[in-house]
Amino acid sequence: MSKTKSILKIIILLILINPIPVFASEYVCSIKSILRLSDVGLYVTHGWAANYMNRRFFVDRETGKVIGTTALKARLTNFNRTYSPTILHNAQERTSYKVLTVFEDKGQFSYLRIDENIASDEKPYSYQTAVGMHFTGTCIERESKK
DSSP, X not given: OOHXXXXXXXXXXXXXXXXXXXXXXXXXEEEEEEEEEOXXXXXXXXXXXXXXXXXXXXXXXXXXXXEEESSOHHHHOOOOSSOOOEEEOOTTOOSEEEEEEEETTTTEEEEEEEEOOOSSSSEEEEEEOTTSOEEEEEEEEEEEEO
C-alpha cells in the first residue's frame, strides 16, 4: 500500500471516529439565595452565602447532572462515580423539571426543582444539595454543544 493511501485511510478513520457536535439543552442557573435550616426550623442565610451569591451553575437537561459552576463545585455536585441523578416525570403535571439523587452510602440526597410553568424565560428553582445547603434563584434554558 502506498504511503498516500495509508495517510488517506488514517484521515478518513479520524473523521469517522471524531464525533459530530450534538446540540442539547441545558439550564444556566443564577444563585440568588443561599439558605440553611436553623435549629428552630426556619430557613436562614447560610454562613457561606458570600461564596455563592450571584454565581451560576449549569444543569444538563438530558441527564439532570450539575455539570459546571462558577462557585465551589464540590458543594453543588449531584453525582459521582457511583450515583447519578434521576429525572422525575409526572405525565399529568408538566410544570416542573425535577431531579433527585440519593447517595445511599452517605445517607444524603440532592433535589433540584425548576418551575417551567412560568411565562418568563427566567424560571425559578430550588436546589437542596447533598450537604444541606438550599439554593434558590432563576434558570434560563439554552442550547449547548455536547
